[in-house]
Amino acid sequence: MSVLLVLEERGGRISRTSWEAAAAVLRLAPANEVTAVVIGAQTESLANEAATKAFGKVVRVEHPLLAHYTSDGYCAALHQLIQKESPAYIVFPHSYQVRDYAPALACRIGQVLIGDVIDIADGPVFTRQFMQGRLNGSYRHAGGGPCFVSVQAGAFRPDVPDIALPDAAGATPIEAFAPSIDAAQIRTRPGEPFRGSAQTVDLGSAQLIVSVGRGIREAENLPLVQDLATALGAELAASRPICDNGWLPMERQVGSSGQSVAPKLYLAVGISGAIQHLVGMKGSQCIVAINKDPDAPIFEVADYGIVGDLFEVVPALTETVKASKS
Amino acid sequence: MKIIAAIKQVPERDAQVRIDSAGKWIDEADLQYAMNEPDAYALEEALQLKEKAGGEVIVLSAGPERVGQTIREGLAKGADRAIHVVCDDLASRDALGVARLLAEAIKAENPDLILTGLQSEDLGLGQTGVIVAELLGLPHTSLILQVEKTDSGLKVKRELEEGWFQSIELPTPAVLTIQSGGTKLRYATLMGIKRAKTKEVRMVNATDLGVNAAPVVTLDAIMLPKKQKSTQILDGSAKEAAAALVEKLKFEARVL
Numbered sequence: 106m107s108v109l110l111v112l113e114e115r116g117g118r119i120s121r122t123s124w125e126a127a128a129a130v131l132r133l134a135p136a137n138e139v140t141a142v143v144i145g146a147q148t149e150s151l152a153n154e155a156a157t158k159a160f161g162k163v164v165r166v167e168h169p170l171l172a173h174y175t176s177d178g179y180c181a182a183l184h185q186l187i188q189k190e191s192p193a194y195i196v197f198p199h200s201y202q203v204r205d206y207a208p209a210l211a212c213r214i215g216q217v218l219i220g221d222v223i224d225i226a227d228g229p230v231f232t233r234q235f236m237q238g239r240l241n242g243s244y245r246h247a248g249g250g251p252c253f254v255s256v257q258a259g260a261f262r263p264d265v266p267d268i269a270l271p272d273a274a275g276a277t278p279i280e281a282f283a284p285s286i287d288a289a290q291i292r293t294r295p296g297e298p299f300r301g302s303a304q305t306v307d308l309g310s311a312q313l314i315v316s317v318g319r320g321i322r323e324a325e326n327l328p329l330v331q332d333l334a335t336a337l338g339a340e341l342a343a344s345r346p347i348c349d350n351g352w353l354p355m356e357r358q359v360g361s362s363g364q365s366v367a368p369k370l371y372l373a374v375g376i377s378g379a380i381q382h383l384v385g386m387k388g389s390q391c392i393v394a395i396n397k398d399p400d401a402p403i404f405e406v407a408d409y410g411i412v413g414d415l416f417e418v419v420p421a422l423t424e425t426v427k428a429s430k431s
Numbered sequence: 432m433k434i435i436a437a438i439k440q441v442p443e444r445d446a447q448v449r450i451d452s453a454g455k456w457i458d459e460a461d462l463q464y465a466m467n468e469p470d471a472y473a474l475e476e477a478l479q480l481k482e483k484a485g486g487e488v489i490v491l492s493a494g495p496e497r498v499g500q501t502i503r504e505g506l507a508k509g510a511d512r513a514i515h516v517v518c519d520d521l522a523s524r525d526a527l528g529v530a531r532l533l534a535e536a537i538k539a540e541n542p543d544l545i546l547t548g549l550q551s552e553d554l555g556l557g558q559t560g561v562i563v564a565e566l567l568g569l570p571h572t573s574l575i576l577q578v579e580k581t582d583s584g585l586k587v588k589r590e591l592e593e594g595w596f597q598s599i600e601l602p603t604p605a606v607l608t609i610q611s612g613g614t615k616l617r618y619a620t621l622m623g624i625k626r627a628k629t630k631e632v633r634m635v636n637a638t639d640l641g642v643n644a645a646p647v648v649t650l651d652a653i654m655l656p657k658k659q660k661s662t663q664i665l666d667g668s669a670k671e672a673a674a675a676l677v678e679k680l681k682f683e684a685r686v687l
Contacts, residue, residue, distance in 0.1 A: 176561075176571065201592050204549075205573045208526065208558035209565035217527045217647040220556060234656065235554050236448050236457070241656045248647040292570035296598035298591055313686070337687070349612025355594070362590055362610075370686040380555070391684040393676065394662075400447070407662045409679055417669035425673040429681070 108139045109192040111183070112155060113200055119143075119154050121258075122198035127158070127270050128261040129254075130196050132225040136271055137161045140190060144182060146172035156277040158270045163279045164190075170286045176206040177291045182284035183210055189282070192251050199255035201361075211253040218253040219244050221380070223260040233257075237379045238402035258361070258384045301355055306340060308359065313339035314368045316359055316386070317347055320375020320396060320415050324352040329419050330374050336426040342366070344382045360385035375415045378403030395419065432486035432580065432603075435540060436477040436510065437533055437547035437560070438470035440494055440501040444552065454652050456522055466501045469548025473609040475616050476578050477546050478509045484580050487511045489540065493532050495519045499632065506627035507619035513630070514540075518637035524644055530562035531642035536635055537567065542604060544585070549574050549608040557608075564606035571606040572599050576613030588613075 110130050112123040130139050141160040143151040148165040155163045166182050187195065187210075197203040199221045211218045223241075224232035231244045231254060246252040263269055308314060315334040321327060334341040341357060348358040359366055360382040371389035376382060378394070378401055386392070387406045394407035395418050404410050411418050442448060443463040451458040466474075477488045490505035492498050493516035502513045516532050518524075524532075537545060545564075550557035557573075564571030576596070577588040584602035590610050591597055619627075637644075665675040680687045 201574055201590070204557055205561065208561040209571070212527055212530070212562045212565040215527075215647070217525045218558060219648055220558065230651070235653075236442070237444070237552060237555070238656070239448055240450070240457070240653050242650050243652045243654070245649050245651055246647065247649045248645075250647075292601055293572055294600040296600075298595045298597045301594055301596055345612065358594075361592060363594060365593070370680065370684075391680070391686045392660075393680070398445075399664075402656065404662050404664075405656055405658050406660055408660060408684065409676055410662045410664045411672045411676060412664060413669060413672065418673060421669040421673035422676065425670075425677045426687075429677055 107161070107190060107192045108134045108194040108196060109142055109187070109190060110139050110160075111142045111144070111195065111197045111203075112151065113198055113202060114143070114145065114151055117150070119151060120198065120200070122200055122256075124263040124270070125258065125261045126196055126198040126256040128263040129222070129225060129256040130194075131270065133194050133196070133229060140164055140192070142166055142183075142186065144171055144179065152279050156279055157273055158277070159273045160277050163277055165279060165281050166284060167281060168284055168286050170288060170291060173295050174202055175291050175293050175295060176209060177293065178286055179206045180210045180213060181286050181290055184213055185284045186282055187214065187251060194252050194254060197253075197255040199257050203255050207253060207255060214250060216248075216250055216253050218255060219246065220255045221257045222254055223257050225254075234380055237377060238383065238405075239400060257380070259387060306356055308340055308342055308357065308364045308366045311340040311366065311368050313337050313370045314342050314359075314366060314389075315339045315372045315374065316342040316344065316376060317374045318344040318376030318382075319346050320377075321347070324350070326416070327352060329416070333372075333374070333419050333423045333426070336423045336430070337372075339370070339372070344376045344379070373403050373407070374419060376403055377401045378406065432480060432484050432543045433489070433540065434477040434480060434486060434544045434546060435489045435491050435537055435542045436470070436474040436505065437491045437545065437563070438474060438501060438505055439467040439492065439548070439551050440464045440498045441467045441551055441553040444468075450653055450655070454654070455650070456653065464497060464501065466504055467548050467551045467553075469550060469552075469609060469611050471548070471616055472611050472613060473546040473548050474505055474508065474510065475614055476609055477544075478617070479614065480544070480578060480580065486543070489514060489542070491533060491536060492516070493518050493529060493637065494521050502632055503627050504619060506630045506632075507623040508617055509623060511630065513632040514635060515632055516635050516637055516640070520644070523646065525646040525648045526556045526558040527562055528642070528644050528646055530559050530566060532637055532640055533559065534563045534566040535640040535642050537563065544603055545569070545606045547606075547608055549610050560606050560608035567606070569604050569606050570601045571608070572601060573608040574610045575607045576610050578607060
């Protein structure tokens, strides 16, 4: 049995979420049965970085047309590699890029990606969340053929010793794989990535954050949470819908499409805790949730919770904070 | 441009979902349903493109009879007609099974553009649009916030992670999966609601589409998530809870 682990690059290095996927892979096979895959036009340094771990081997999938990510290019290249290697599993980090091509790649060989997996148990049984994180589901791969799996950011910790990937004892073999790709196969023309707007607030370095979600109902109610943030000396942040509505600027958005934060205190007001939000803040030292719904997934990661009407709780909290400081 | 907006009916965002007695799916009794939010944005994008460039918007949805209500909402907002793939076993099909139904229904229409939300708010698989593109042999791109028609096809704004974006050009016909928040959603007008009643909704039976429904991936059981932390819930009046919280944050967690 063999496993293909598709690693992703971020800033010239293998991404953190790729290493998390590598930790998850160990639930499926020992490291020496895992083939780590790096993709691009020039992959030498990524391959060398991967080879520091005790993988069975590292494969460099290299082609000039893979210089920039395209679904067509990646699907063509990986499809050929899968045909050559016949793996039992193909594992990815659940990144935006993987979401863009892995379902199509799986479909090309009649398979279905089990996406955004948070746990892998014997069977194997894959756990993923649905209903906005309110429920978990156990999934199995039913048919023959390779099983495609993507791993949610933050679900597996490569720094935890008992699930850590062993370092390479000797030299991990590195192979080259040159897919045949024709320029005409690539139908999308991607441009250079750009930033949305100039950043004026750095939530990443904030020690205290008060974050607001849909529960606030209207833009007119925002001063309520702003007052709490001011009283605490905290930065104000928000979940995606608040920024989508233009109530707060995009740069204050926490979550997979916004900023990742890890303050001492993260106080979530009226945020239900969709997965996309949780991945951006669950590393916070202390999490407080104020929500009217006792089943809201935010309470799964909260240290302290108040189940109640934020329009009553937040002003009371602001007053208490002010009083305790004077 | 002939545009298909594929939309899904999902349980309302605030609905209390319960696990059914078999532990295999949610209890659908008394559930309220709504249009999946990212799909609402896909429909909005379709309507705006039509307003700029002319053409036709067709709403496509798969599911049981109740889905008709969400389809009417799409028509009331301005879609020209609809296709309802009547299917009572949507939840037991995997992403490929559902995408096959949609792709089969789309084929006969030969659209220039297919738009759908990037993911559903119930299963959250985020795969349907991408698989539909693969099945139809069309180019696609996902997580799209803006769509602009050009002479040679489309120019779109794609969301990347951590506040980055990217422009992508691609030819039509194509499939785009739309991210929420790229534009403002419209409400149906009274006139729109009235007109929707007279618009065509073509019913297609899933069984007549002749697609393979055998799942590759099965959902064996559903359960409540295991708590990742033990949460201390602070009870009492708002004032009491607030006082208890400040006390805890100062002296127990020591973060204030």
